[in-house]
Amino acid sequence: IGEAGDLSKFAHGNSLLRHAGLNLAEASSGKWKGQIVISKRGRSRLRRNLFLAIMSLVANNPEFKELHAYNVQVKKMKKMKSIMKLVGKFARILVGIARNNEPYCPEKIQPLASIAA
Secondary structure (H helix, E strand, O other): OHHHOOHHHOOOHHHHHHHHOOOEEEOOEOOEOOOEEEOOOOOHHHHHHHHHHHHHHHHHOHHHHHHHHHHHHHOOOOHHHHHHHHHHHHHHHHHHHHHHOOOOOHHHHOOHHHHHO
16 A cells, blocks of 8 residues: 555545545447446556455455355345455555544444444
């Protein structure tokens, strides 16, 4: 994550995603409409480290494990798409924590009751 520099300087978590090359881009040409893919026009080491951090969080953190299970089982997402969605959520969490100078609070990040309802 040191590859990104000072996280409090980013205006939003999506800015961190663009810096890592994880923003969405459409692969199209002329009248042909292509798929929407990640751009990969950013820092590859930052992209890799965010991905590995999420893989660890999905394996060990109960909140992220529950979010991944919800995405895959209830929303019927493919596993990798769910992981990349969680990378975006993690980037927004990191920037929010750095900008507000607050500790991580799982209740504030993900209200578990709203998912269960």
